Amino acid sequence: MTGNGAIELIAVSKYYGSTIAVKSIDLKIPAGAYCCLIGPSGCGKTTTLRMIAGHEAISEGDLLIGQRNVTELPPVKRGTSMMFQNYALFPHMSCAENVAFGLRMQGVSPVERAERATEMLARVHMDMFADRKPDQLSGGQQQRIALARALITQPEVLLLDEPLSALDPFLRARMRDELRRLQQDLGITFVHVTHAQDEALALSDMVVVMEDGVIRQKGTPEEIFNRPKSRFIANFMGGQNIFKGKVARADATTTIVERGPDQFVLPVHGDAKTGEDLEFTIRTDLIGLADDIPAGAAQSQIPVEITTVEYLGLWVRIVATTVDGKDITLMKTESEFRRAPVRRKEKFIAYWEPEHAHVLA
Incomplete structure (x- = not known):
């Protein structure tokens, strides 16, 4: 052979x-x-x-x-x-x-x-x-x-x-x-x-x-x-949260997307134009939860309420819902969850770093 x-x-x-x-x-x-x-x-x-x-x-x-x-x-x-x-x-x-x-x-x-x-x-x-x-x-x-x-x-x-x-x-x-x-x-x-x-x-x-x-x-x-x-590919392969918003500003250094009252900083996206719709993904394991985000710690954050906590052995699956009803899925290792447990109906700030965002074509 x-x-x-x-x-x-x-x-x-x-x-x-x-x-x-x-x-x-x-x-x-x-x-x-x-x-x-x-x-x-x-x-x-x-x-x-x-x-x-x-x-x-x-x-x-x-x-x-x-x-x-x-x-x-x-x-x-x-x-x-x-x-x-x-x-x-x-x-x-x-x-x-x-x-x-x-x-x-x-x-x-x-x-x-x-x-x-x-x-x-x-x-x-x-x-x-x-x-x-x-x-x-x-x-x-x-x-x-x-x-x-x-x-x-x-x-x-x-x-x-x-x-x-x-x-x-x-x-x-x-x-x-x-x-x-x-x-x-x-x-x-x-x-x-x-x-x-x-x-x-x-x-x-x-x-x-x-x-x-x-x-x-x-x-x-x-x-x-x-x-x-x-x-389609992000949904089919799994492990991603998909967000959609309007481009508020796009220049050589920053792309800012607004979704209702929330504002997200994305990696520079050369094709982005002010006012157009834009979708991006965040991996489920790259979203954090905190009671309050210190200034400058993360430039993308959104208030959520915990709606589901599922123990899967090595992983814990958490579903959090935004004020306007969008579900966000987070995957935490069991050890991460034990260090910072969450419960249904608790409220947090979900946050991630700009470089973790991937803009969809």
Whole structure:
């Protein structure tokens, strides 16, 4: 496995009659990257994955893997392998036979098939279950067998369709670690469809956010989470509070936004014009609460009343409501909360530093 599976989609579209599932998307995934496609149901992420695999025909555009245009090639000739959401294991075959199935279809000798299947089972820590049937395995074990089967043909690209969605939270975290370890050890390109934001952020080098058949933003997990391009992406990825106001002043040093009686200082935003509406985000963990803010301590503050306090173990989720009814979410570590506990109906000043504001496009 050489990790030469760079992927490029050039103006790729998919039509189902008059319905447009994917609208002329352009995307480059570097060789050896772990890329997660994420978005709400019906956004086109699974259709995009299936077009890369060759299980859906491309209506318009081109698909390149490595230096080859594979748009018209069948799945078996693309250098890809796919791990399906339901695992699709053969119930009448043993684990070793399931893993070796792809090699059998390639005409590999029985001896070599057995050797490579044993090696791959060991790689996913399932060699002791080689003779068992799928119905004798747990969901997590079945997933490991499906993963071994997908990797044994030494693909340039591994495609994963929501592979963790059927697992409980503990197993999901373990398998997430396993997937990342395998991808880094093997050095091949992984393209992973998920609807889980934490999964995409934890696993990927590159996150691609889709909505309505188009790509809304692509970048590193840090870029997507900390610098969302739009209200949709900020809401979908979570962890952000969104504020909207009118620009009161914008110059080379300061952008001031007013929201009713409240005034917020933002980083300089070159496109801001006095009088226009402007939206910005503040991360939920970067908002403080205080009875009174000393002058100069923070240039953005707003009176709030606590309406919800939820203990989540390592975190405490706090919802505070402004005078005009806007909810603000704050996330505090348990230790932070113990040092400065708050209760429902208590009133505070919520505050943050100007550099923590991110202006939406």
